[in-house]
Amino acid sequence: MIELPEAFKKKMKGLLETEYEAFLESYEKERVQGLRLNPGKAEAKEFLAKTSFHLTKIPWAREGYYYDSQERPGKHPYHEAGLYYIQEPSAMAVVELLEPKPGDCVLDLCAAPGGKTTQIAGHLLGEGFLLSNEIHPARAKILSQNVERMGIRNAVVANETPERLAERFPEFFDKIVVDAPCSGEGMFRKDEEARSQWSPDHVVMCAARQRQILDHAAQMLKAGGRMVYSTCTFSPEEDEQTIETFLSDHPEFEIEDMGTREGLSPGRPEWGNLSMETLRKTYRIWPHISEGEGHYLAVLRKMGKDEGTWKRKVPKYLKDKAVWKEYEGFCRELFTEPERYLDREEYILFGDQLYLLPPQMIDLAGLKVVRPGLHMGTMKKNRFEPSHALALSMKEEEAVRRFSMKADGMEAVCYLKGETLRIGEAKNCDLNGQKGWVLMTVDGWSLGFSKLAGGILKNHYPKGLRWMGGTVFVY
Structure with a gap:
């Protein structure tokens, strides 16, 4: 009651x-x-x-x-x-x-x-x-x-x-x-x-x-x-x-x-x-x-009609050539159509975090912003590491390399628990001999990233999101 x-x-x-x-x-x-x-x-x-x-x-x-x-x-x-x-x-x-x-x-x-x-x-x-x-x-x-x-x-x-x-x-x-x-x-x-x-x-x-x-x-x-x-x-x-x-x-x-x-x-x-x-x-x-x-x-x-007289102040977009060079190399490795991302100028760097802003966003200065746009990833020493947000924003066909899992299979559960996967144990996998970032998918929908080397998919599913034992319900 x-x-x-x-x-x-x-x-x-x-x-x-x-x-x-x-x-x-x-x-x-x-x-x-x-x-x-x-x-x-x-x-x-x-x-x-x-x-x-x-x-x-x-x-x-x-x-x-x-x-x-x-x-x-x-x-x-x-x-x-x-x-x-x-x-x-x-x-x-x-x-x-x-x-x-x-x-x-x-x-x-x-x-x-x-x-x-x-x-x-x-x-x-x-x-x-x-x-x-x-x-x-x-x-x-x-x-x-x-x-x-x-x-x-x-x-x-x-x-x-x-x-x-x-x-x-x-x-x-x-x-x-x-x-x-x-x-x-x-x-x-x-x-x-x-x-x-x-x-x-x-x-x-x-x-x-x-x-x-x-x-x-x-x-x-x-x-x-x-x-x-x-x-x-x-x-x-x-x-x-x-x-x-x-x-x-x-x-x-x-x-x-x-x-x-x-x-x-x-x-x-x-x-x-x-x-x-x-x-x-x-x-x-x-x-x-x-x-x-x-x-x-x-x-x-x-009521009334918008006159369209207000002008937005444009943010200061990324100009660092060294950062752009690393990012461009990453895009050409990961995406089937890299120009879709490289033909954009609305990138900003928050510390070492790279974001792609919506084109309509105004100058961020003075605003408390938690997420300024799509989080692309992190600039690390001589390399770029993609974010989980980027993986979840992608469609399967956008990735050069992808690994398919089934929602009712153990591979998806193991991935969500943060475990390492071996491609030699997977059926219908054509990634043998390859290396680099792989988009992990479940029934064709993006789930996260792994990094492939030597036939092993190193798990990059965020630690704070990983499933623990006893919490899995797969129908």
């Missing part, structure tokens, strides 16, 4: 009235589990043909699926290859309403742990620019790790305040997600900490903070751009009333009508001073109505 705060139950009974008992009963049901496929890695048809997971479609998410609670997709080689992201189903609705398109410049303002960021990247398909920001340093690190695992090439991860970003990116973005920090009422079924921290005063504090965040986000959106505001709470103070205040303070914005969406309920007119017509355009996900946790969503459009 989940113990809900008494003040919360009293509040929800007053708000829901005849629906309250059904709402309360939903807390006794097992919560649903979801994963979202990564279209940057694999097409759904191909993945579904290979996986043994029991998946059913989530109605409001293009790549979203419920999975059986007895399965463990987080302990599978496909997870390590970034083929999917395990995400609460309701949270997947936000990016579906944002509708990012390849080529867009998008901001995920409160992004950790990375569900919405990786979903946005899946819509961009490598074209355009994604700035993913998280104000808390530890959470920003987790966000960066998820960006890496999903093989995202065109994202920058920042650790900044909304205010400082607004100063650097005025009217820069085509689309923005503000998944605002909230009182977390929608997560009470799965999050004991959210229940213990809740209070009416906490709701009021969250609402004030949300309005400040929205004000800064508004400054960064281009005229004609779209912004989705979302929370995982039920409180009207944080939802309809926050939107009411925002629209009053920002007459250049309006709520955009995205139409009826399966599983998403319209807003409640009696919970704010917004008109019935306006309330009809906002959305809620209720745990007693839909298969997901509580969520609120509103789509805001900034």
Whole structure:
């Protein structure tokens, strides 16, 4: 039996009235589990043909699926290859309403742990620019790790305040997600900490903070751009009333009508001073109505037309000829089409770490940046060592040398545990007599690097990610 705060139950009974008992009963049901496929890695048809997971479609998410609670997709080689992201189903609705398109410049303002960021990247398909920001340093690190695992090439991860970003990116973005920090009422079924921290005063504090965040986000959106505001709470103070205040303070914005969406309920007119017509355009996900946790969503459009007058300050790209010579040699050894990487100028060196920036990124000076782009690798004495992020961003056909493994075979498990592999023991391997970097793949999807010499594949799977004994679930 989940113990809900008494003040919360009293509040929800007053708000829901005849629906309250059904709402309360939903807390006794097992919560649903979801994963979202990564279209940057694999097409759904191909993945579904290979996986043994029991998946059913989530109605409001293009790549979203419920999975059986007895399965463990987080302990599978496909997870390590970034083929999917395990995400609460309701949270997947936000990016579906944002509708990012390849080529867009998008901001995920409160992004950790990375569900919405990786979903946005899946819509961009490598074209355009994604700035993913998280104000808390530890959470920003987790966000960066998820960006890496999903093989995202065109994202920058920042650790900044909304205010400082607004100063650097005025009217820069085509689309923005503000998944605002909230009182977390929608997560009470799965999050004991959210229940213990809740209070009416906490709701009021969250609402004030949300309005400040929205004000800064508004400054960064281009005229004609779209912004989705979302929370995982039920409180009207944080939802309809926050939107009411925002629209009053920002007459250049309006709520955009995205139409009826399966599983998403319209807003409640009696919970704010917004008109019935306006309330009809906002959305809620209720745990007693839909298969997901509580969520609120509103789509805001900034009226007018973008004049395109703002000019970005270009970063200082790599000019070191010695570094470039080493990197060029590496590219010609590893890639089947090295010019795809060598015909780019957007490289920067952070210490001895080489990154490829998205072309739209502004000068980084003065910004707290965790991941300035695609991490290519490390410059070491007289050689270049590729990063794990680069491996995960690659497709099998991009690598000159690759070693194929099966998800249900022991080779993949041994590799993920950090063990050395001998190619003489492998079937259908044509690497005999060769040496150099090898892309390791599982069922055709990139998993990491090894270095081949003398018939032995030296394992370069990151030590911090390696599987330990007793944690392997392969179906």
